[in-house]
Amino acid sequence: IEEKKGIIKEKEIRIEQIKKAQRELALFPSGGKYRVLIVDNAHRLNITSQNALLKSIEEPNGTSIIILITHQEGKILKTIDSRCQKIRFNSVSLEEIRNWSQELGASNGQEISFFSMGRPAIAKRLIEDEKFFDDSRETFAELKMILSGDESVKFDLAEKYSKDLVSTTNKLKLWIWILRFQSYKNIKNTKKVGAFYHLIEKIEKSLEILGSTNANSRLVLENLALEL
Numbered sequence: 001i002e003e004k005k006g007i008i009k010e011k012e013i014r015i016e017q018i019k020k021a022q023r024e025l026a027l028f029p030s031g032g033k034y035r036v037l038i039v040d041n042a043h044r045l046n047i048t049s050q051n052a053l054l055k056s057i058e059e060p061n062g063t064s065i066i067i068l069i070t071h072q073e074g075k076i077l078k079t080i081d082s083r084c085q086k087i088r089f090n091s092v093s094l095e096e097i098r099n100w101s102q103e104l105g106a107s108n109g110q111e112i113s114f115f116s117m118g119r120p121a122i123a124k125r126l127i128e129d130e131k132f133f134d135d136s137r138e139t140f141a142e143l144k145m146i147l148s149g150d151e152s153v154k155f156d157l158a159e160k161y162s163k164d165l166v167s168t169t170n171k172l173k174l175w176i177w178i179l180r181f182q183s184y185k186n187i188k189n190t191k192k193v194g195a196f197y198h199l200i201e202k203i204e205k206s207l208e209i210l211g212s213t214n215a216n217s218r219l220v221l222e223n224l225a226l227e228l
Contacts, residue, residue: 015052017049018045018053021037024037025037028063033063041069043075045076057080068080068084091118097116101126101127106127112133139174154222154225165210165217180196206224
């Protein structure tokens with residue numbers, strides 16, 4: 001998968017890419033004990049690619065390590081899933097990230113911890129990259145705007161977001177985090193929690209369509225905006 005300039009050029013990992021990786025794995029390691037294949041976004045492997053990869057997983061040589069990274073485990077074939085050792089990475093508490101960021105001299109540790117979504121790498125970037133921090137603030141403000149009900153604002157934001165899908169994917173993930181955070185704050189109000197999770201489902205569905213189909217991105221985002 002090649003991602004640059006905000007354009008996702010391929011939305012699935014094809015068998016040709018897997019076969020090329022398998023040829024590399026078959027070679028004897030030149031600089032260490034192992035050759036390592038990392039498949040990021042492994043849920044983008046199509047069925048043919050997964051079946052091809054299964055052979056390497058079923059019959060690994062002694063010098064190969066295969067790592068699959070995914071947040072959509074349900075899209076991985078059961079025959080592959082059952083042969084993997086699973087390592088789950090949990091988020092870090094916001095309090096820990098806030099304290100850590102303040103130790104590094106950040107004066108806005110509360111916001112940094114919030115926008116980090118519990119992920120230290122994002123927190124580090126928020127501290128070091130002022131533009132990224134400002135973009136996160138803007139994304140939060142845009143969520144508030146799109147929930148206001150003004151249709152002209154919704155269409156304007158849909159047009160803006162459709163121009164950079166890589167950035168938009170990250171923005172929508174932040175929206176999900178914010179809504180989930182708000183649902184936790186209102187955990188005793190079942191009506192509010194239900195409303196928040198209804199919005200989250202809409203955003204997750206749009207993310208899935210944008211990431212796995214060739215649908216018109218602006219149309220998908222306009223539909224999402226109107227549903228929020």
